[in-house]
Amino acid sequence: MPTRSLRMFTATTLLAALVVVTAGAAPAQAATVTYQADLSTAFANPERGYHNRYEIINDPAVNDYVNAATIPGFNPDLLDRTFARAKANGNTLVHSYVHLDKYKTQALPQALLDNLASGLAAVRTAGMKIVLRPAYTWDGYATVAESQILAHIAQLNAVITANADVVLHLETGYLGAWGEWHTGGLANPSSVEEAPARYRIVKKIADTTPASIPLAMRYPIYIKEMVDPTSCVVPEGCTLTQAQKDRISFHNDCFLADLNDMGTYDNPSWMGWFYIEQKKQWMYDLATSTGFNKMVGGETCGADGYNDAACVNAQTEMNKLNFTEINEDYAAVNTDKWKAANLAASGNDPAETCFTRIKRKMGYRLRLLDATFPSTVAPGGSLALTAHLNNDGWSGLIKGRTAYLVLDSGTNRYNLPLGGVDPRAWLAGASAVTGSVTVPGGAVAGNYKLALWLPDPDAGLQARPEYAIRFANTGTWDAAKGYNVLASSVTVGSCTGDCTAPSAPTGLTVSGVTNTSVSLSWTASTDNVGVTGYQVFRGSTPVGTPTGTTFTDTGRSPGQTYQYSVRAVDAAGNVSGASATVSATTTGCSGDCTAPSAPTLSSPARTDTSVSLSWTASTDNVGVTGYEVFRGTTLVGSPAGTSFTDTGLTASTAYGYTVKARDAAGNRSAASNTVTVTTEATPQPPTGLVLDNFDGTPAYPSSSQNDLGKWTGANCFLDGGGSGAVTGGALSLRYNNCGWFGSDVGVDLSAYTYLVVRIKGAAGGEQTHFNLGLGGSTKVFADFTLDGGAHPVITTAYQDIRIPMAANGINRNSPSQLAMGFWYGGNSTITIDHITFQ
DSSP states (O other), X not given: OOOOOOOOOOHHHHHHTTSEEOTTOOOSSOXXXXXXXXXXXXXOOTTOEEEEEOOSOOOTTTOSOSSTTTSTTOOGGGGXXXXXXXXXXXXXXXXXXXXXXXXXXXXXXXXXXXXXXXXXXXXXXXXXXXXXXXXXXXXXXXXXXXXXXXXXXXXXXXXXXXXXXXXXXXXXXXXXXXXXXXXXXXXXXXXXXXXXXXXXXXXXXXXXXXXXXXXXXSOHHHHHHHHSOSSOXXXXXXXXXXXXXXXXXXXXXXXXXXTTTTTTTTOOOTTOOXXXXXXXXXXXXXXXXXXXXXXXXXXXXXXXXXXXXXXHHHHHHHHHHTOOEEESSSOHHHHHHHHHOEXXXXXXXXXXXXXXXXXXXXXXXXXXXXXXXXXXXXXXXXXXXXXXXXXXXXXXXXXXXXXXXXXXXXXXXXXXXXXXOOGGGOOSEXXXXXXXXXXXXXXXXXEXXXXXXXXXXXXXXXXXXXXXXOOSBSSOEETTTTEEEEEEEEEESSOOSOOOOOXXXXXXXXXXXXXXXXXXXXXXXXXXXXXEEEEEEETTEEEEOOSSSEEEEOSOOTTOEEXXXXXXXXXXXXXXXXXXXXXXXXXXXXXXXXXXXXXXXXXXXXXXXXXXXXXXXXXXXXXXXXXXXXXXXXXXXXXXXXXXXXXXXXXXXXXXXXXXXXXXXXXXXXOOOOEEEEOOXXXXXXXXXXXXXXXXXXXXXXXXXXXXXXXXXXESOSSGGGTXXXXXXXXXXXXXXXXXXXXXXXSOOTXXXXXXXXXXXXXXXXXXXXXXXXXXXXXXXXXXXXXXXOOOOOOSSOEEEEEETGGGTOOSSSOOEEEEXXXXXXXXXXXXXXXXXX
16 A cells, blocks of 8 residues: 655755745746645546436437436536536536336347437536446335346446546446335345355446446445455355456445434344444545555435534544545435535635535645755756645546646647556645656747646546546646646756746735725846746735736735735746735734524423423534533533433422523523423332333343343434434434434234334424334334324324224234334434333
């Protein structure tokens, strides 16, 4: 695994660095050039970032999913082959399904293959790249014969291979609902009998596509099944080459939906039992055999079990996983939170929304720090480069590219490949680039721009600037040429024209300050030909280019201190050394003087000894750092998030609560509204056969056992990492049209008449929000029939709902599992004190 080079200065380097100029200089000898950082612009770069969804196969004769009747969320934009929306969003990626529903038992028609080819040509014309996923069904169960799948792979991949230049990667697809390798034939990870077919499908995809195309799989357990199985169960042998294994990557579907990313991490396997933490670590450690990052992409889904309003988990997980791309269009429950989350400046990251921070940091974000190179080179001679850069993104480049030094006079251009330099090695953090090129012996003498060029490796795309990589620096990117300018004047052969830089400005002083501005003045520089202007810097950021010797920097913040320096420029583009640095402090309030807005408080749940509170997130001009919860006038908690449970209370007692928000500067909001909550009466212990009373023995969910010693668990709820939260001896399930709870029974219940659920709701009326299944009978909770013909109604107070099992078709001899599903369009919280059989 290659190591990252750290920036080191030797005495020789320090001597070379005595002449320091900015981009655009023509130093008289070899010099170290420093570059200004662009830490805030979310500019487009190829092969990374958000993607938008389209239907690339737009012929209704071969694709049923091209009209409003068949595509969930359809709009005509999905068929736009100019990809105007993606371009307007500043994205370089699109995604498309290849719908194969009509062809489960037959060969793909040539019309479909031709339509796919024309769609990929449109991607190329638009300057985009695409992610493709073949699928046999949208939302349902699909079984297709392995032989048919293999035949379709061969047909599709012939087209994909011919258009590989614009295919960023393939999602392995084909199996199960949405091609996600679940809910379908050959998609049971516990089945060792199905494993060989899965292996052959991936092998076929790898064999029939170029080595440049990564193959993304949803489930870590299937990735292990392909690249590192505990044993080979494929009769013809496990024949994926190391190069093919290096292509197998990760598609994280339902990212942050809950602790397990909605099943991505928690499936079982024929290979044995692996903890969720192990599977996550596999993905954190995902790398090629040469130590480069693999493709990691994905999408969120219609749940947010992490309740990541502060955008902490998204940043943490994307950083650990080395995320490169994600779906911008699905799902709004998460992406809208990212857009609403205002993040404070931190390190090199400016204050911005979470959505913008993700947009900037997904994949690579390369920033030049400095570069050392000669100012004069001879035709046939060597041009050596040493550069230091930082990758501010979460991943290195996934696909290989050649790095070139370019000499461009406007009339003559020489593209000189830097041998031995692989940009994929520029992983997140600091890297050094050292290389040398030979200037062509026939190079025409004159003054040239020197640039670093990272074009697309495909010959057909190499000259197109939209496919070249831009560095995160100011004043270096040439959008028309697609390269990053290191210097505007390097002499090839004898020096021609004006090669002398002006003198550095002197006498820089602060001539005035206000709340929002700093005024500067300095002594004029001298030059052999003539000074044409000056460059003013605030820290390392260029802020003005006056022609005279005064400048006012406006739009500053009150009470802040700024550093300034100035350089002189002549008509030939020569730039002087920097002036001395001066400090200036604006008048007015120093720092953050604005308090957050007041939260709005509510109480979603209570027990006999606890009160659960939640509130709306406050806003702040810089950023809210936490909250203070008061019971009366007593501070009882200081949570960072928007919920808190006050415990150790007395049954049947009223308590009043308020909440205040605080920011990093210590400003506190006004108090929220007061909420008065009366705790429940002391509950009676359950009788009969107890399935679970959530009293902590066994512990839920960590033990994965109920009171019968059987398995229990849950996912997709908004608390407890998706499993729900146990407080005060009761299970609280907060949901938003998503959630599943299961508890195995596995004992004969013929001696018992009733299923008894002691339950309450946060608002009342939650009986229509979920179903309950037991012993072969599954109904919406409101549809169960009680003694006397009534039906369950959940209120805000605990009650024992007694469901007669025989009358509701529940098989008491073989009850299997009690399961509850919350996919009925509701959002609230139910609290279950216990579940028993009586």
